[in-house]
Amino acid sequence: MLHVAIATRAFRRYSTYTAATLAGIFTNSVFGVIYSYAYLALWDQRPHAGGYYSVDAVTYVWIGQALLMTVALWGGGSTDDLADRIRSGDIAIDLYRPVNLVGWYLAADLGRAAYHLLTRGLAPMLVGAFLFELRWPSTPLTWAAVPLSVTLAVVVCFAVRFLFAATAFWLLDSQGPRMVSGVLAIFFSGLALPLVLFPGPLKDVAFALPWASYLQTPADVWLGQRTGRSLVAALGLQAMWALVLLAACQLVLAAATRRVVVQGG
């Protein structure tokens, strides 16, 4: 199948950068250690802050480092290629292909995400487990829900990144919008600080936004914070954002294609 082939090729492409991956795992681990101690100090003051215990908070840190690259939280992934190709004009070639562009780039991003999950996702978790006490999923249902939640996280993040990268069709240089996207992602995904610690109204808003799907939701699934109905609701919200945003991508793409065709590439 074509999309599997695209994903496999992306996986392989990223797997050639062994030294960079190792360096990245090291960096992830260093930041994991720093934030772990910082959160331990916070939870020392308030042992049940945000409904978490300190072991949850530390686990959250390492999940954050693991998902950071997997989801391509603050940028990167196939959408950077998209932005480059729009800027250089090569996108015109892609638009004439009979394959849907969104599907193409999504497949590539999933391939990349698979590689990053196995390397810069798994390895830091193991480092974190070695250095600190972490909470692991306790029921088979949780173990099953986590991969689903992570996959949805990748898709939602991809769609958002796609939309910001697609601004290049109109602005030519999408660096600014992508930077905005990064800022919003770092804050509203819960990477800078777990959303559970956000003050009341801000917390409610943040949980409803798509960025929560990147990290906060998968982390809560892993930590067993979402069970039964609230688990279904959480996954459902992720899925809804994925569908809505992918649809938005298709609309934007259609508009961009019209523009490119009219302007002659």
Added chain:
Amino acid sequence: MSLIEVHNLERIFTVRKRSGRFRRTASEVRAVHDLSFQIDAGEMVGYIGPNGAGKSTTIKMLTGILVPTSGHLRVAGLDPSARRTDLARRIGVVFGQRTTLWWDLPLRDSFELLRKIYRVPPERFVHNLAEYVELLDLGDLLDTPVRQLSLGQRMRGDIAAALLHDPEILYLDEPTIGLDVISKGRLREFLRTLNRERGTTLLLTTHDLQDIEALCDRVIVIDHGTAVFDGPLSELQRGDGSSRTLVVDLVDEAPAIEVAGAVTRKVEGPRQWLSFPAHVSAAPIVAAVAASYDLADLSIHEPDIEDVILDLYSR
């Protein structure tokens, strides 16, 4: 003492290749081997050889970018890698493949920055800039960002940039690559003028024999890291081995053409390749062939650098 002195220069590279999953084998590549030559001030020297012969490696050693493995190397009395910044004031380098200019800014800004870096006295700079702008036809381009220039325009900009500080030596590494015929001609004319009027020593590495014919009185041929020829160009081309090729397309197939002064090397259907000495005129041979055979088309191929060197080896 010569301006450029090279004695027994060696440059060995260690190349590591993956053999199997985790092992690596190291092999030695002799990029430059036992290279010796001297260049005096004011000479125009062509430095030619096939790809991978060691041309760029030599230039890198002469400019101090690369340290020789062994041997003696002095440029303007200085050891290039030890006295890099001192030597840099007195040389100019034009890299054919990449630019030394700053990509996003207008040409004028690059020149202005170079003026500051090389500490060119203002009057000298104004004079040089005016002269090179005129000679290299850069007037309209001064306010264009370098990234918007065509290859030929950028090359001219690079040359001006390399000369603003009145260097004694100008190194040109494949300067005419990618240029069209007209630009090549204009560039060659400019370099001849430069050497004649300012006495700038020119060392030109190229793959293009016509560059050499137009510019260089002296030629050093390098192959597999060693100089296989060092002398006047005329001597190189008038050698017995050098030959040109007449490619003849006959109307009908025929056995190998026999004609005085040429040897038929290859026959493929109606097309035949005839070899004759390079210094001899092609006209009598063409006439002889046309008299005896029905011709559909013909063309003459100049000896290329590979042929010249192969011939050198066969001597």
Added chain:
Amino acid sequence: MAEPTKGLTRAVADYRAIAAMWVRAALAYPASFWTMSLGSAAITGLDFVAIWLMFHTIDSLGGFGLAEIGLLYGATGLGLGVADLLIGSVERIGDHVRRGTLDAMMVRPVSLLVQVCADEFQPRRLARIAQTGLVFGWAATYVDWTVPRVLVAVEMVVAGSVIFFCLFVIFSCLQFWTSEASEFANAFTYGGNTVTQYPLTVFPKELVKSLTFLLPLAFVNWYPCLYLLGRDDPYGMPGWLRFASPVPAVLLCGVTALVWRRGVRHYTSTGS
């Protein structure tokens, strides 16, 4: 003895000339400059927003209040910010090696380190300095200033900048040997900035000792701030460490010079 100072003035003049050109290039696109600057300030500011939000739940972290942490955060941010501004494209020296642009630099009569540090001088990096400076300024209003404290504060920011600058260059030099490990440096530079944003009391004593004697990041803000805030050292480390920031800064300069020279020698001996 005149030679080193003459070399230094020349280096500064060359740096200024090259950097000025990049500033002009950046200001030629004012819209882009301002968006990127604001975006950059937002990204660096998020760290402090996170800490500020933490203080909605707690009122001290590691025994330090928000303003005190603000002082730590601001000081390390200023140090990293100034260093980041001055290093140009050093972090990507591997790119220069690969693309051959290092060669173009080597044929010019300017120190190679100066050229690499002035290359792609980005005025938008002033955003981090401005943002962390604001936080530092706010936190400084809570400090009981005396003349010695002002001097120590100045010394702290200068030494901090030098320390971060040296770390950037030293770790970037790895790229002379391997082209793929540029992210490795981030763990020490940006990681170093992050670890010092927090009061070192949140970390185990062994880590603090490593950051004192092995990788001298604690001198970037921690020890001087203890003096500025009039606090005792929670780990009982000697009091003179608070004034010793210039020492690791100078030592690191020496290490940087050695590592840089070694890296360049490797490049000129093996080519690209």
